[in-house]
Amino acid sequence: MNSPFPKSSSAAGEGKIIARLQPDGVSGLETITYQYPLKLISPSKPAEDKSVLVFLLSYGGGLVGGDQVNLSIQVHPQAKLTIVTQGHTKVFTSTKTDIVTRQTMRAQVASGGALCLLPDPVQPFAGSVYEQTQIFELAKDASLCLLDWVTQGRSARGEDWSFVRWLGRNEVWTLPGGDDSGARLLVRDSLLLDSAQAHPQMKTLRESMHAIGIMGTLILRGPLMKSLGEFFLAEFTALPRIGARDWRSEDAKKAEVIEGLSTAETWRRDRLKMEKESGLLWSAALVRGCVVVKFGAPEVEAGRTWIGSMLVQEGSIGEIFGDHALLCVR
């Protein structure tokens, strides 16, 4: 009997995905291999064909202390690949602090290709030791949408940044082109969350997180993500000034509601209200041809609702990669 899953490669924790544009103009998989504890699944009868969808999973729903995962991704010219997860990536407790759980991803996207990675957040349990490195090499006209987010742990169990160490590094490089001299680093975004205090006077990790329960970074690059990037920049610019006062009378405020705002304005008003009530903070910047959005919120779901709302409202992700790309953010 044939296994319903793609055949596995040999080395432990190794995985490989190659996406290419098929003759019918639809993105498909040329290669998909994986090895325990990594598991990759691509629906055989996809509901959408704007991009090819791969679920990045792990046996047992998480990474056990000492697990090593190495995923290599190639997106060929004009192909579009979407990667999602099913539920938080749990990082289980390490029995010893020198047992490091590692996840490494190296992705190359060729000209005209696009990669969308909107996974669930990583949830490091108390006592876990985790290092994550994600390196993206993009050809000149390649596009990337990358979301990387981490939570405080199992808050229902009182975990609040109770892990030993969490290191996360995302790098975006240009691929050396014909005329270019070589690869160049465009963005390196690193988080070093370490429970070890340099000095007793320094803050503990929990204090340093300042009551934030989820911290996320969204990196956008390339021609297909330009519209979404500009949307974030424009929304950031349109944020109400902190410390400003609304001098309008109650009647004027009510009149505004009655007169009817445009759909976009209503959405923004509701979103701003949600930001304020949930204590969500965010910022956006255009850095070396990439838009980098940072957000933090006391509650994990507030972070998810916010990023989902932003991505759905602008619409690019759904149009370019299909609605399945948004599975984890709504």
Add this chain to the structure above:
Amino acid sequence: MSQLQHERALSNDAEAIEDEIADLERRLAEAKERQRQAQQQRSVVQESNLGVIPVPSPSQTILHSTANHFLLLLSDSALPLGSFAFSSGLESYLAHNKSSPSPSHSTSIVTNKPPKTKLPPPSFTSFLPLSLSSYASTTLPYVLAAHRDPAQLALLDDTLDATIVCTVGRRASVAQGRALLSIWDRSLSSSLPPSSTSAEAAAAILKPFSALLRSAGAPPPSSTTTTTTSSSSNPSTSGGGRSSGWNDPPPVSAHLPPLFGAICALVGLSLEQTAYVYLLSHVKALVSAAVRAGMFGPYQAQKTLASRQVQEMIGALMKREWERGVEEAGQSVPVMDLWIGRHEVLYSRIFNS
């Protein structure tokens, strides 16, 4: 006599002569010292009638060296880097935590989760360790790397440029870096002895760096910081970071940390001195910002600067970052990125960061 014995005898002779010379030199030095003391005593006897206590003339003390001279210059608050224009997120931290929307009423409905850690009211004592830790983990490895190998300056500058993913932070780093480069060009470089190794290294590293910066279309570095106030209108394109926007980034940007490391190395500061001065300067800038933001007065400011806590924190952070390579540098206080990034959306601001 064999060849070997002959050589040995010759070398014995040579050693004997060297010993004799050393002995004579030592005796000469002793005699001179006795003469100096005798002269001093004579003058003491003469002066003791006037009740003057003898003062030894200033010798080659630890202070009297070129390196220490530059140590004092580079650690001086009067060094015109324009640091006064930046609060490194302090102003934004205060604004965010004063008007902090308490999430309690909305979250209490959610579930039976344990109550959130209650945040202390905003204070300088809370902010200082966070800011210093963040500053050290993101930038100190670049200072150290540039000091260890100043020839890597341009590459370190470009790499650091890729890691500051926040408009406001870029503006602060680049404005101060360009100011330092300008001070170097116009003021410090001429005091290096010509044809010394440091002068040659400076010519080989900083001259091409300045040229590269100018070729990138950056305006010539000005000696003081431009106090941009028009930035509020459009954070995406504004600022001294001279963000390259959607285009390819310029070859170099002149961020402060690698330039500081390289220049300190060229004027002879040790790696430890450089790291210490770098972190202490950050504390000084924060303290001065706190004074101008009205958090406390000048005496409290000096008390903070002099405190053992600050000394120990700087030492501990130097130790923490000492071995960290630049590719491992990163943010240890993520909320700092939010505060600094959101400085743009403050209604009223007295600082540029």
